[in-house]
Amino acid sequence: MRKSLMRMTLRQLQVFRSVCQQRSYSRAAEEMSLTQPAVSLQIRQLEELLGQPLFDYVGKKLHLTDAAEALQRASADIFGRLESLDMQLTDLQGSLQGQLSLAVESSAKYFVPHLFAAFRREYPEVNLQLVVVNHAQALKRLSANRDDLLIMSLVPSDMALEFLPFLNNPIVAVAPPQHPLCAREQLSLQDLSAWPLLVREPGSGTRRACEEYCHQKRAHFAQTLEVGSMEAQAEGVIAGLGLALLPRHAVRRELAQGVLQELAVTELPLMRSWCLAHPRGKYLSPVAQAFFAFVRSQRSQINALAERFAAPGPGLPPGS
Structure with a gap:
């Protein structure tokens, strides 16, 4: 040296x-x-x-x-080790303390605070630094080793990652309740293609997954409107601008309130999994290790918690 x-x-x-x-x-x-x-x-x-x-x-x-x-990469590792040392010293005193630096793809941002709250009930002295990103930004943060852990739904196969799938992320089609498709008891993805589709920005994992799936099912939307967030997609659908393919968790309140309706599309929901990921070989702080172990060991608790976010649209049975 x-x-x-x-x-x-x-x-x-x-x-x-x-x-x-x-x-x-x-x-x-x-x-x-x-x-x-x-x-x-x-x-x-x-x-x-x-x-x-x-x-x-x-x-x-x-x-x-x-x-x-x-x-910058070296200094992140140095300060990460010092933070880990601080956590270990406090752990030796009988309690786990410190901060969990967590990046999440935007499709998971509604559920993750509830997941962390469940974790914090066991470790009340742990704090959270939460960053919400799209898929492209998540990959950059992984490469730069910016976070302790990352929650994403499309784990790249060309990166050396350790990952743990822990919860389904169903993507469904939604429309305003007055839309003519809402009266149909059975639809195909192709039936939706006559209407405009509201999509996320380039770099969104949900957009990429939906585009690949629609291409596979030969459902080609002639008109798309690009918006910058899931909230904007939902509001655009409510306003009558078109349809959208959205994570059911992200629009659970709108479905429950009746301002959006889940369409009965036979090829949907598109099932994906949220995964907890970090670079392979990364040294995890005691807090990150505890959170990873919590997610791995508390699947039943996490699934029960997720039931609150799985509100089906009118006329659709739970779990459809």
Whole structure:
């Protein structure tokens, strides 16, 4: 190991991480209650120790160099180990404490707070940092090792991941209750294609899964309207803009209130599974280990909890 690397300080790494997150020396200085020259000095000292520049300015934007990307990954591991040490020390005192950093794909964001609440009843001194992302963003966060664990519904086969499927995520077709298709007792996906379909943004795992499934079933929608969230999809359907394919969990309240209706499509629901994932070989903190073990061992409790989110549409039996 280079001797110069041994002279890096945790304070320098803290300043570096702040600049990476803020993409600004001045905002990093404000966040850390330092002057901007002090931040510049810490970064310059780091660059001297590494022998390479950490940041480039293109126009007025700050960009990370390859060396900065490498240092960012290393610093995340260093601070993760220190946080893990803190958790282990508190665990030795008789209670599990610390923070769980959890990223979830947006289709799971309605259920995960209830899952964490069940976990926190066993470990009341654990806190949660929750980030909601789409599928493409989830893959980037996995590659950068940004989170303790990630909940996703389409686990890539080309990444070295440990993952645990733990709950079904049924995707259904919904329409406003006054829509003519709501009167039909049996439909095919092709029957839906005459109406506009509201879809998520590129990078959404739900959109990708639905597009692949509709292509497989030869259901081609001539008109699609792109919106940026499941909430916008649901509101668009309520407003009469078209139909949507949505996770049943995401629209359980709208189905229960009768402002949306689940269509009786024979090829639906499209069943997918939510999975708890992390990079293979990743060192998990005691809190992350406890959460992973909780999800693995409490399947019956999780399934019972999920029943609250499986409200079927009018005329459809539970579990259809």
